[in-house]
Amino acid sequence: MAGAVGLGLLALPGGAGAAPELPPVTADELVASVLTADVGAFGGTVELDNALGLPALPGMPQAAAGDSSARVWSDGEGRGRVQLPTDSGERTLVSDGETFWAWNSEDQTVHTAPADKGPAERESAVADPTAAATEALDVLRASSEVRVDGTAEVAGRPAYELVLTPAATERTLLREVRLAVDAEHRVPLRLTVLANGSTEPALQLGFTDLEFGPQDPELFTFTPPPGATVEPAPEDAGRPGGPHGGPLGGKPEGLPDGVEPTIVGDGWDTVAVISGGDLGGALDDPRREGAPEGRPDIDLSALGTPVSGPWGSGTLISTAVASAIITDDGRVAAGAVPEQVLTEALGQ
Amino acid sequence: MTTAVLPAAAPRSAPLARLLGSELTWVLRRPRTLVMLGVLALIPIVIAIGVTVVADEFADRRGGPGLIGAVAGNGLVLPVASITLALALLLPMAVTTAAADAIAGEAASGTLRGLLLAPVGRLRLVVMKAFGVLVVATLAVLVIAVVGVLAALVVVGAADGQLVTLSGTTIGLAEAMGRLAVVVVWTVGQLAAVGAIALALSSLTEHPMVVLAAVLGGLIVFGVLTAVPALDWLQPYLLTSGWTAGADVLRDPMPWGGLIESSLRALCYTAVGAGLATHRMLRRDA
Numbered sequence A: 001m002a003g004a005v006g007l008g009l010l011a012l013p014g015g016a017g018a019a020p021e022l023p024p025v026t027a028d029e030l031v032a033s034v035l036t037a038d039v040g041a042f043g044g045t046v047e048l049d050n051a052l053g054l055p056a057l058p059g060m061p062q063a064a065a066g067d068s069s070a071r072v073w074s075d076g077e078g079r080g081r082v083q084l085p086t087d088s089g090e091r092t093l094v095s096d097g098e099t100f101w102a103w104n105s106e107d108q109t110v111h112t113a114p115a116d117k118g119p120a121e122r123e124s125a126v127a128d129p130t131a132a133a134t135e136a137l138d139v140l141r142a143s144s145e146v147r148v149d150g151t152a153e154v155a156g157r158p159a160y161e162l163v164l165t166p167a168a169t170e171r172t173l174l175r176e177v178r179l180a181v182d183a184e185h186r187v188p189l190r191l192t193v194l195a196n197g198s199t200e201p202a203l204q205l206g207f208t209d210l211e212f213g214p215q216d217p218e219l220f221t222f223t224p225p226p227g228a229t230v231e232p233a234p235e236d237a238g239r240p241g242g243p244h245g246g247p248l249g250g251k252p253e254g255l256p257d258g259v260e261p262t263i264v265g266d267g268w269d270t271v272a273v274i275s276g277g278d279l280g281g282a283l284d285d286p287r288r289e290g291a292p293e294g295r296p297d298i299d300l301s302a303l304g305t306p307v308s309g310p311w312g313s314g315t316l317i318s319t320a321v322a323s324a325i326i327t328d329d330g331r332v333a334a335g336a337v338p339e340q341v342l343t344e345a346l347g348q
Numbered sequence B: 001m002t003t004a005v006l007p008a009a010a011p012r013s014a015p016l017a018r019l020l021g022s023e024l025t026w027v028l029r030r031p032r033t034l035v036m037l038g039v040l041a042l043i044p045i046v047i048a049i050g051v052t053v054v055a056d057e058f059a060d061r062r063g064g065p066g067l068i069g070a071v072a073g074n075g076l077v078l079p080v081a082s083i084t085l086a087l088a089l090l091l092p093m094a095v096t097t098a099a100a101d102a103i104a105g106e107a108a109s110g111t112l113r114g115l116l117l118a119p120v121g122r123l124r125l126v127v128m129k130a131f132g133v134l135v136v137a138t139l140a141v142l143v144i145a146v147v148g149v150l151a152a153l154v155v156v157g158a159a160d161g162q163l164v165t166l167s168g169t170t171i172g173l174a175e176a177m178g179r180l181a182v183v184v185v186w187t188v189g190q191l192a193a194v195g196a197i198a199l200a201l202s203s204l205t206e207h208p209m210v211v212l213a214a215v216l217g218g219l220i221v222f223g224v225l226t227a228v229p230a231l232d233w234l235q236p237y238l239l240t241s242g243w244t245a246g247a248d249v250l251r252d253p254m255p256w257g258g259l260i261e262s263s264l265r266a267l268c269y270t271a272v273g274a275g276l277a278t279h280r281m282l283r284r285d286a
Helices: A002-011 A027-036 A119-127 A129-143 A279-283 A339-347 B016-029 B031-057 B066-071 B077-087 B090-109 B112-117 B122-156 B173-204 B208-227 B229-237 B239-250 B257-283
Strands: A042-050 A066-074 A080-086 A089-095 A099-104 A109-114 A144-154 A157-166 A174-182 A188-195 A203-212 A229-232 A262-264 A271-274 A305-309 A312-318 A323-327 A332-335
Touching: A027 A129, A027 A144, A027 A157, A027 A174, A129 A144, A129 A157, A129 A174, A129 A188, A144 A174, A144 A188, A157 A188, A271 A339, A305 A339, A312 A339, A323 A339, A332 A339, B016 B031, B016 B122, B031 B066, B031 B077, B031 B090, B031 B122, B066 B077, B066 B239, B077 B090, B077 B122, B077 B173, B077 B239, B090 B112, B090 B122, B090 B173, B090 B208, B112 B122, B122 B173, B122 B257, B173 B208, B173 B239, B173 B257, B208 B229, B208 B239, B239 B257
Parallel strands: A109 A229
Antiparallel strands: A042 A066, A042 A203, A066 A080, A080 A089, A089 A099, A099 A109, A144 A157, A157 A174, A174 A188, A188 A203, A262 A271, A271 A332, A305 A312, A312 A323, A323 A332
């Protein structure tokens, strides 16, 4: 039956075409061009495929395994728009250059903040694989073997596959990080994190649809709709932090103000040790959907297993790509490393 | 070359328009169709009243989760929210009832024999029955849409005559109506798929209840399959997995991807159902 064949065709994953033919490029050239690339204006759809193995937490749907998507637009000059749709609602984040607007359709409120506080940049980094991937590349290339592994088609665009494999001395849970780099604009289109012992990506963040070029300027403005509540953001709200790759980038964002992480090690086995922090804040998912007021009350023992050692005792939370120990005295150590590296870092 | 009109070759079967007309009268005169349309019309009214009462009582607490929460003070969401809600079970039920009556019902009451023996091509018979089902689907969606708009404007009140999208932008009445039209067409497309499958089942049995139970049971099974994470590879094949796309018309800029994909999926289901129904009816014994 034609209909059944049609269903089969529809079910085929998009962009699974043959690898495009591209002129060869060395890994060094590719890395250099990525780090200096100017993204310019673009609009597209980003999909996050999360198989980290974190349990579902209240108010943080993106942390649990599953897909989530975002629509992003940027004018290349610091103004941008991110829309995070759910089945029956949407969060819209707009930076118009002067003001940062965060709209939540669930409670019909708009939070505003001056854009120079920087949340807009962080916000666009959240949903923008370009920034997340470039940052990861910059941090990791010193301690990695970098090579170009063929080509791929991402969001209908030909791309080079850049593969970063940890050097043999790095003690990490990760097997490799793959970056699909746009052949024309030299912009990362997709970031794939593969963990040891699994062929399926633990985390994949990439464009499913992307268009370079000037975007409708209307997109970079926001007018609070009639009937909406407009609230200037309190310190913490509307600033949902940085990419989930905190341990990777070695720059955990979304931390409460005044808490400085100590970085132990470098490259792949970086461990961030945070002390004196507000645990709820440290656990806060960067892009949780819940209301900004009131953190979810998290029962740590439900998330991990108790561990103890010369450094004290605490709870170990492990996922496919990262582990974290939250000690009973309020310290947190996290990284893309096995438990042993964490305990060493805590012992220092 | 010219075509000669031969008086001897006059059509022996009734013209299609007359067939469709008689099917239409037959479908619309059935009390159950009218009752069903009336019940569907109640959906937006009930939501409108509920939302307004809640909004008056808790004036400080706006909105809430889900599309229904978005209706408060933003009435033009109501028709879309009602259609999305009804698409879960009530609209498919209305369509399936019509399809079950169309063939299995007639077989049960013994009137199908007359139709099969009448000088009407079997293919025309299927087209006629499918037309009747499609009319019920269209009417059902239109009733909800029209009553929804009226209830929105009268009971809930629109935000300055505009629609506040889920994305937080405002669009005018004309565009809001355009988007409502999109969701109506899309929903009729999804219901056509349900109707085609129901019609195929209807041609296989003489018991209308079997059709109703099979289709509604199938929809529930689809829902269960969607909820099982280990079976997510199955999602592209399930008709219901695209049914949240109806809410996409409330986003701005409007994403067409989900609507188009689910429409194509519905088209495939329609092709399978229509093919099966035609195949069966062409060979069915009187």
